[in-house]
Amino acid sequence: MSSDLQQISTSIKSKALELGFDFVGFSKSEKLYSEEGKLRQWLDAGYQGSMTYLENHFEKRLDPSLLMPETRSVISLMYNYYPEKELSRSSFKLAKYAYGKDYHNVIKKRLKGLTSMLESLWDHVSYRVFVDSAPVMERQWAAQSGLGWIGKNTLLINKEKGSFFFLAEILIDKELAYDGPIKDHCGSCTACLDACPTDAFEGPNVLNASKCISYQTIELKDAVIDSSFKGKFDDWMFGCDICQDVCPWNRFSTPHKESKFEPSNELKEMNDQDWKKLSEKKFTELFQGSAVQRTKYKGLRRNIDFLEEN
Numbered sequence: 001m002s003s004d005l006q007q008i009s010t011s012i013k014s015k016a017l018e019l020g021f022d023f024v025g026f027s028k029s030e031k032l033y034s035e036e037g038k039l040r041q042w043l044d045a046g047y048q049g050s051m052t053y054l055e056n057h058f059e060k061r062l063d064p065s066l067l068m069p070e071t072r073s074v075i076s077l078m079y080n081y082y083p084e085k086e087l088s089r090s091s092f093k094l095a096k097y098a099y100g101k102d103y104h105n106v107i108k109k110r111l112k113g114l115t116s117m118l119e120s121l122w123d124h125v126s127y128r129v130f131v132d133s134a135p136v137m138e139r140q141w142a143a144q145s146g147l148g149w150i151g152k153n154t155l156l157i158n159k160e161k162g163s164f165f166f167l168a169e170i171l172i173d174k175e176l177a178y179d180g181p182i183k184d185h186c187g188s189c190t191a192c193l194d195a196c197p198t199d200a201f202e203g204p205n206v207l208n209a210s211k212c213i214s215y216q217t218i219e220l221k222d223a224v225i226d227s228s229f230k231g232k233f234d235d236w237m238f239g240c241d242i243c244q245d246v247c248p249w250n251r252f253s254t255p256h257k258e259s260k261f262e263p264s265n266e267l268k269e270m271n272d273q274d275w276k277k278l279s280e281k282k283f284t285e286l287f288q289g290s291a292v293q294r295t296k297y298k299g300l301r302r303n304i305d306f307l308e309e310n
């Protein structure tokens with residue numbers, strides 16, 4: 001490997017860390033042949049539920065060159081969202097990633113700093129940036145880039161700091177000094193599979209998303225939640241962190257340093273009564289610029305009502 005290639009790769013990594021990313025790794029872009037059968041089986045089993053958009057762009061999901069033909073490398077990045085303290089005034093629970101402002105906007109801004117640097121490195125450079133926004137198999141690329149392994153809970157687990165991270169990718173038309181995948185460290189542990197209150201895992205690494213509380217409370221647009229989930233939501237009203245909270249690797253989680261991910265004082269103060277009588281006006285005040293907007297007031301209201309009734 002040329003020393004130029006090594007030097008450029010090292011400087012991109014340093015810049016990413018300087019911009020607040022926690023880990024960064026590089027992979028050679030190629031079709032993810034090993035994922036093809038697994039993805040087909042998963043979709044055929046209907047585990048995507050009503051998220052039919054996951055059935056689209058099957059080939060693009062597997063092959064970055066169909067998203068940007070000149071792609072040579074994939075840059076994978078991790079951004080910590082683990083909070084210093086959990087919201088604790090209420091039994092109604094919100095997934096940790098949704099405590100503060102919508103991560104899409106926060107991370108896109110950080111990536112802008114990195115792409116400016118990429119533009120300064122070469123006379124001509126083509127790239128595309130993704131934050132949970134296109135058919136990119138982000139966990140697989142992060143694993144391929146040595147940032148962690150995909151645990152039995154299907155999430156990317158970093159050996160130093162666990163799994164409470166957002167992932168982002170940059171496809172780029174330049175060769176870089178590639179990192180390699182690391183070993184799977186789940187071993188004989190099954191804590192995540194055992195702890196899931198809705199039995200959403202069909203087996204290790206196989207999530208039936210349609211049974212997952214995150215899907216039911218966020219993605220499902222139906223007016224009512226199926227009664228088969230009665231008493232199984234463990235007070236989660238938006239998302240669920242159980243299969244991460246129980247993972248022994250998350251003992252190594254450290255608090256994020258992103259002020260935009262801090263919950264507002266108003267959100268911290270919400271108690272059970274406040275949630276039960278949540279109005280649309282209050283919802284808008286609480287979740288301005290938050291990922292919770294995804295459910296809209298109607299969705300969160302439905303979730304709270306479901307928890308109250310069951």
Ligand code: SF4
Nearest residue numbers: 196212213240242243
């Ligand atoms: S997020 Fe919750 S419901 Fe979904 S798989 Fe994990 S433990 Fe189960």
Ligand code: SF4
Nearest residue numbers: 151152186189192247
């Ligand atoms: S809880 Fe155990 S099995 Fe599940 S992802 Fe973590 S280490 Fe792997």
